[in-house]
Amino acid sequence: MPQFGLFLKRALGMAALGLTLALPGHAQAQQAAPANTLDAVRGRGQLVCGVNTGLAGFAQPDSQGVWRGFDVDYCRAVSAAVFGDPNKVRYVPTTPQVRFTALQSGEVDLLSRNTTWTLSRDTALGLDFAATNFFDGQGFMVRSSLGLKSAKELEGATICVQPGTTTEQNLADWARANRIRFTPVVIERLEEIVAAFISGRCDAFTTDVSGLAATRSAQQKPDDYLILPEVISKEPLALGVRQGDARFADIVRWTHFLLLSAEEFGINQANIDQMANDPRPEVQRMLGRNGELGKMLGLDNLWAVNVIKAVGNYAEIFDRHLKPIGIQRGPNALWTTTGGLQYSPPFR
Amino acid sequence: MSQTTIDPRSLRAPPRRPLRLSWSDERVRAIVWQVLVVGIIGAIVWWLWSNTVHNLEVRRIATGFGFLGREAGLPIAENLIPYSPTDTYFRALLIGLLNTLKVAVVGIVLATVFGTLIGIARLSKNWLLSKIAGVYIEVIRDLPLLLQLLFWYAILQGLPGPRQALHPVGGVFLSNRGLKLPWIEWQDAHSYALLAFALGALFTWFYRRDAIRKRILDGRPRPVWPVALGCLLVLPVAIWAAAGAPWTVDWPELRGFNFRGGLNMSPEYFALLLGLTTYTAGFIAEIVRAGILAVPHGQWEAAQALGLRPGQVLKQVVLPQALRVIIPPMTSQYLNITKNSSLAVAIGYQDIVSIANTTLNQTGQAIEGIAIIMLVYLSISLSISLFMNWYNARIALVER
Numbered sequence: 061m062p063q064f065g066l067f068l069k070r071a072l073g074m075a076a077l078g079l080t081l082a083l084p085g086h087a088q089a090q091q092a093a094p095a096n097t098l099d100a101v102r103g104r105g106q107l108v109c110g111v112n113t114g115l116a117g118f119a120q121p122d123s124q125g126v127w128r129g130f131d132v133d134y135c136r137a138v139s140a141a142v143f144g145d146p147n148k149v150r151y152v153p154t155t156p157q158v159r160f161t162a163l164q165s166g167e168v169d170l171l172s173r174n175t176t177w178t179l180s181r182d183t184a185l186g187l188d189f190a191a192t193n194f195f196d197g198q199g200f201m202v203r204s205s206l207g208l209k210s211a212k213e214l215e216g217a218t219i220c221v222q223p224g225t226t227t228e229q230n231l232a233d234w235a236r237a238n239r240i241r242f243t244p245v246v247i248e249r250l251e252e253i254v255a256a257f258i259s260g261r262c263d264a265f266t267t268d269v270s271g272l273a274a275t276r277s278a279q280q281k282p283d284d285y286l287i288l289p290e291v292i293s294k295e296p297l298a299l300g301v302r303q304g305d306a307r308f309a310d311i312v313r314w315t316h317f318l319l320l321s322a323e324e325f326g327i328n329q330a331n332i333d334q335m336a337n338d339p340r341p342e343v344q345r346m347l348g349r350n351g352e353l354g355k356m357l358g359l360d361n362l363w364a365v366n367v368i369k370a371v372g373n374y375a376e377i378f379d380r381h382l383k384p385i386g387i388q389r390g391p392n393a394l395w396t397t398t399g400g401l402q403y404s405p406p407f408r
Numbered sequence: 409m410s411q412t413t414i415d416p417r418s419l420r421a422p423p424r425r426p427l428r429l430s431w432s433d434e435r436v437r438a439i440v441w442q443v444l445v446v447g448i449i450g451a452i453v454w455w456l457w458s459n460t461v462h463n464l465e466v467r468r469i470a471t472g473f474g475f476l477g478r479e480a481g482l483p484i485a486e487n488l489i490p491y492s493p494t495d496t497y498f499r500a501l502l503i504g505l506l507n508t509l510k511v512a513v514v515g516i517v518l519a520t521v522f523g524t525l526i527g528i529a530r531l532s533k534n535w536l537l538s539k540i541a542g543v544y545i546e547v548i549r550d551l552p553l554l555l556q557l558l559f560w561y562a563i564l565q566g567l568p569g570p571r572q573a574l575h576p577v578g579g580v581f582l583s584n585r586g587l588k589l590p591w592i593e594w595q596d597a598h599s600y601a602l603l604a605f606a607l608g609a610l611f612t613w614f615y616r617r618d619a620i621r622k623r624i625l626d627g628r629p630r631p632v633w634p635v636a637l638g639c640l641l642v643l644p645v646a647i648w649a650a651a652g653a654p655w656t657v658d659w660p661e662l663r664g665f666n667f668r669g670g671l672n673m674s675p676e677y678f679a680l681l682l683g684l685t686t687y688t689a690g691f692i693a694e695i696v697r698a699g700i701l702a703v704p705h706g707q708w709e710a711a712q713a714l715g716l717r718p719g720q721v722l723k724q725v726v727l728p729q730a731l732r733v734i735i736p737p738m739t740s741q742y743l744n745i746t747k748n749s750s751l752a753v754a755i756g757y758q759d760i761v762s763i764a765n766t767t768l769n770q771t772g773q774a775i776e777g778i779a780i781i782m783l784v785y786l787s788i789s790l791s792i793s794l795f796m797n798w799y800n801a802r803i804a805l806v807e808r
């Protein structure tokens with residue numbers, strides 16, 4: 061049973077948090093710089109990445125047990141940036157409830173798992189959000205046989221939701237605003253909340269629309285399920301790092317911007333070697349032919365080449381993992397080409 | 409008790425010696441060591457505490473219990489007292505506590521009844537009955553509780569949907585939304601009647617105690633049942649009738665997605681209660697069996713020789729002695745039920761752990777959240793222990 065491991069892990073995580081907060085001496089802590097993640101990762105020779113427990117398209121082990129997905133490729137990209145090798149990653153599956161504790165306690169270095177950027181999380185939880193790598197919104201999925209057209213028709217319904225998510229709070233807010241009464245069913249593990257919905261315990265399942273699409277695509281008969289048109293919230297899904305480590309946050313943030321810029325300049329996995337000779341100045345700077353942008357980040361100057369060789373650009377990651385499960389680029393298109401929200405500051 | 413049985417040596421006080429400030433004085437050494445140990449423990453606690461506070465500050469993780477007064481915003485499916493997501497975290501945690509108590513208290517009662525029956529069945533002379541009880545105990549004790557909970561929950565989820573609900577008798581619906589029963593619409597008259605019943609039960613208990621005391625003095629039996637009948641049945645019914653005898657049955661009916669009205673038992677609660685009860689009953693059965701077997705066979709024979717009927721033998725002779733063996737391990741089982749109820753998070757029953765976990769996830773205050781969970785379980789467990797110790801002392805062997 062995976063639960064035993066999970067419960068144990070949570071207990072250990074809590075204990076670890078208590079200990080890490082309690083144990084280091086004053087002298088060490090008073091240097092005001094909490095552990096340097098980049099040095100810790102380098103010393104360990106491995107990036108520890110907190111991912112979802114198994115969400116199609118975002119993070120899921122394949123039949124060989126190799127983690128694959130959109131979020132996983134971000135872990136691989138950061139690993140390639142730091143080590144020049146995308147495979148120096150250990151994946152730690154985290155539920156919504158344990159994810160922040162896992163990051164706070166140092167159990168993981170990077171959270172790459174469908175986490176919504178909110179003010180209270182940014183300020184009170186001891187973590188920083190490096191970049192929004194997926195703009196999402198919350199929706200509802202129901203069985204097609206119910207014949208529903210709108211989420212407003214959910215009066216009196218039983219709704220499945222994962223606890224400890226913004227989704228759970230949005231659902232309560234939305235129901236209050238629309239005077240809809242509902243009964244929640246809250247189960248922590250994604251697999252089990254989905255099983256509860258599929259078995260008919262709930263009339264509707266609510267989470268980010270991308271998560272609904274992923275869940276729907278993983279069913280034997282996806283057409284039996286319908287995603288309702290309403291999107292009731294903004295869910296900017298962001299990469300999380302520990303608070304107070306600006307250097308590591310910079311690396312994660314600029315790895316994301318690199319993926320966007322590579323798409324913008326037409327650099328991809330296939331043409332990365334030819335692109336080294338591209339005359340455009342920004343491409344020259346980005347790929348380390350000119351200037352020392354990589355060194356400024358504390359990385360190898362060829363970090364960008366390593367990242368793109370490993371995972372490709374943003375569009376390639378998106379098309380590899382999210383397109384097959386029916387998720388459109390929508391707001392995640394580049395601002396510079398089709399007016400989407402994804403936008404990279406200049407590499408200068 | 410008589411003074412003559414006390415060992416006179418224990419009455420003799422040791423000779424008083426003045427305290428010498430010397431290492432060779434045993435008492436000085438004892439004081440020094442004790443001060444040292446307490447000091448070291450105190451210093452460690454202070455060091456851990458101040459470091460924690462300091463590091464929380466450095467990492468800018470919010471601290472303190474101020475969050476308890478903030479709006480929780482989390483929906484809760486089962487609440488014994490009114491709750492809405494606009495209420496505070498404090499109230500949400502209170503709901504969680506009540507949900508934990510709801511499953512623990514009912515679980516303890518059911519597991520005791522069920523476990524006792526199985527324990528007695530295992531001692532039965534009926535071969536089939538005792539073998540069935542034996543197999544039950546072995547199977548249920550050997551499987552992990554979490555597995556059993558998931559099993560029951562999966563079975564309950566396999567029930568038909570609300571529109572195809574099983575409908576054995578009028579007003580009772582069993583579906584994957586839970587068990588729906590008709591229920592009376594609760595009015596003040598019902599509360600008064602319930603209060604009268606509670607007072608009546610208290611009075612009956614005192615009356616019975618008094619009757620037994622008088623019987624010991626003069627040997628005349630005084631029947632208790634007329635008083636019990638009056639206090640427990642006639643009086644509450646009379647009060648209910650005097651208040652207008654309201655009787656409106658709230659029938660559950662299918663409206664929209666779900667059943668409305670009536671009394672609901674959710675699959676989550678039902679699965680947890682079923683799992684905890686059947687699991688713990690297996691242990692309680694063995695405790696009961698051990699307790700009964702601990703009473704020497706001679707006691708049975710002696711009681712029969714006195715001419716007591718079989719029921720009286722069990723009630724007056726065997727059970728009082730068996731209980732002394734049963735109660736202490738039973739306390740542990742009650743504590744286990746309470747603590748095991750925290751496995752509720754796996755099947756989506758919103759107990760204190762589930763709600764505190766969500767709270768600490770939303771507020772980031774893991775240390776405070778865990779402290780609240782520990783405080784709750786410590787309080788419940790200590791209450792159970794205190795009550796059981798009191799009960800144990802009451803039934804303990806009184807030597808005359």
